[in-house]
Amino acid sequence: MHKVKIYITLKEGVLDPQGKAVQHSLNTLDFGNVNEVRVGKYMEVMMEDSEKIEKQVEEMCDKLLANPVIEDYSYQIEEVIA
Template sequence: MKKATVYITLKLGVLDPQGKAIQTSLHSLGYKEVNDVRIGKYMELQVADGPDVEERVKEMCDRLLANPVIEDYRFTVEEAVQS
């Protein structure tokens, strides 16, 4: 079993109203040093092992998990820790 960790963020230049709202709230709490906030998504997928695991995860990101028009993504694949 493998664990794929996927990070999805808005592309630079794409307006992030949620990030701006958090930045404004941080400023109102006195954290004036925060210059920008970008919101993203984090996912962990448990996937069956196979020779094309990375290609399959990339395909999942391209087809469903990320919107390639406005989002960038990156991922890692590693052995899943069995508990």
């Protein structure tokens, strides 16, 4: 069994209104040293053992989990010992 940790972020140069809203709120709460916030997604997917696990994860991200036009993704695969 494997745990796949998937991180999805907006590509550099893509506007992030949610990140701007969080930055503004932090500045309002006296965290004035916060200059930029980028908001992304984090997912954990449990998968059975497979020789093609990396290819499958990339296909899942390309086809459903991430929008390849505006988002980048990275992932880590960890073996889970029961």
